[in-house]
Amino acid sequence: xxxxxxxxxxxxxxxxxxxxxxxxxxxxxxxxxxxxxxxxxxxxxxxxxxxxxxxxxxxxxxxxxxxxxxxxxxxxxxxxxxxxxxxxxxxxxxxxxxxxxxxxxxxxxxxxxxxxx
Amino acid sequence: xxxxxxxxxxxxxxxxxxxxxxxxxxxxxxxxxxxxxxxxxxxxxxxxxxxxxxxxxxxxxxxxxxxxxxxxxxxxxxxxxxxxxxxxxxxxxxxxxxxxxxxxxxxxxxxxxxxxxxxxxxxxxxxxxxxxxxxxxxxxxxxxxxxxxxxxxxxxxxxxxxxxxxxxxxxxxxxxxxxxxxxxxxxxxxxxxxxxxxxxxxxxxxxxxxxxxxxxxxxxxxxxxxxxxxxxxxxxxxxxxxxxxxxxxxxxxxxxxxxxxxxxxxxxxxxxx
Ligand code: FES
Numbered sequence: 001x002x003x004x005x006x007x008x009x010x011x012x013x014x015x016x017x018x019x020x021x022x023x024x025x026x027x028x029x030x031x032x033x034x035x036x037x038x039x040x041x042x043x044x045x046x047x048x049x050x051x052x053x054x055x056x057x058x059x060x061x062x063x064x065x066x067x068x069x070x071x072x073x074x075x076x077x078x079x080x081x082x083x084x085x086x087x088x089x090x091x092x093x094x095x096x097x098x099x100x101x102x103x104x105x106x107x108x109x110x111x112x113x114x115x116x117x
Numbered sequence: 118x119x120x121x122x123x124x125x126x127x128x129x130x131x132x133x134x135x136x137x138x139x140x141x142x143x144x145x146x147x148x149x150x151x152x153x154x155x156x157x158x159x160x161x162x163x164x165x166x167x168x169x170x171x172x173x174x175x176x177x178x179x180x181x182x183x184x185x186x187x188x189x190x191x192x193x194x195x196x197x198x199x200x201x202x203x204x205x206x207x208x209x210x211x212x213x214x215x216x217x218x219x220x221x222x223x224x225x226x227x228x229x230x231x232x233x234x235x236x237x238x239x240x241x242x243x244x245x246x247x248x249x250x251x252x253x254x255x256x257x258x259x260x261x262x263x264x265x266x267x268x269x270x271x272x273x274x275x276x277x278x279x280x281x282x283x284x285x286x287x288x289x290x291x292x293x294x295x296x297x298x299x300x301x302x303x304x305x306x307x308x309x310x311x312x313x314x315x316x317x318x319x320x321x322x323x324x325x326x327x328x329x330x331x332x333x334x335x336x337x338x339x340x341x342x343x344x345x346x347x348x349x350x351x352x353x354x355x356x357x358x359x360x361x362x363x364x365x366x367x368x369x370x371x372x373x374x375x376x377x378x379x380x381x382x383x384x385x386x387x388x389x390x
Contacts, residue, residue, distance in 0.1 A: 047362070047363040047366045047367065048363055048365065048366055049363075081359065081361070081363075082359065082360055083359060
């Protein structure tokens with residue numbers, strides 16, 4: 001059965017930041033990516049690291065040899081253990097879309113954030 | 118957990134690559150003292166790997182005799198970045214001292230191409246860390262072949278060697294290759310009286326990290342099944358490095374008895390704990 005969990009006030013979760021909350025005994029990271037909200041389970045599908053504690057940032061996009069193109073600023077979460085990169089907006093691993101961390105829907109109501117879990 | 122074996126990291130592994138042999142010898146002793154006072158005396162479950170500067174093998178042997186009597190020192194660590202393959206006679210005072218003090222020799226990748234060490238690959242210096250890190254088994258394999266074919270285990274019949282953190286998927290085919298070469302070319306090294314695989318089984322152990330990650334995880338179980346015995350493997354975490362293996366996850370596909378062997382029984386036997 002799904003239910004709503006209050007995350008907090010929208011204004012307390014600024015763009016580029018995250019908060020890790022407990023939902024039914026599980027940790028979930030809630031992220032503000034440029035004003036949109038996403039939630040990911042705090043367990044890396046690789047070896048179980050607290051993924052949501054990783055660095056939030058950009059990535060180097062696939063490019064031509066010798067070229068470095070920075071992109072997806074703020075949308076990429078890097079696992080603190082083995083540095084795998086995940087797309088915060090989809091929960092998928094950047095190099096292998098079959099590898100994904102569980103995502104949850106986040107809704108905004110009356111200035112408050114709610115997680116659907 | 119009854120024991121954890123500590124091994125230093127790049128700055129200690131690089132002691133043997135410093136240009137100044139006397140400075141390196143002094144630094145190794147200082148590190149060993151620090152290891153004892155900071156860690157080993159902190160908890161008796163901690164066991165330590167001492168360092169010895171290979172630039173001066175006679176002084177290194179003296180240091181091994183000095184530190185080797187500490188009951189929690191169980192091995193001497195060498196980096197795989199070196200000026201020559203470890204089977205060569207230049208290093209024998211070190212092996213002799215290790216054998217005399219009942220210490221294993223642990224060879225750990227990571228110092229190739231650094232300071233006075235040879236380049237990280239026989240093809241030269243790669244441009245990127247990712248290439249270097251992919252290729253670290255190369256120097257380890259050269260040291261292993263050298264130890265076997267120079268007859269180190271014939272000269273030092275009680276010497277035990279552990280190859281630390283060089284991965285595992287390559288071991289079985291590499292040992293097959295040594296056996297195959299030996300059948301044709303043993304006349305060049307007549308002191309190698311038995312098949313190379315027998316020396317490996319008797320004298321050498323390998324630690325697990327980094328475990329390879331094939332798309333089909335059962336392939337890893339199969340390739341480890343190709344070793345002469347799972348007794349050759351001992352768990353290592355590489356903690357706290359970025360590429361460490363999580364003990365709760367990495368061996369979960371292996372049968373329980375094999376997990377027990379890799380997690381503790383093999384180490385218990387190898388280090389006589
Ligand atoms: S646990 Fe996240 S990349 Fe390994």
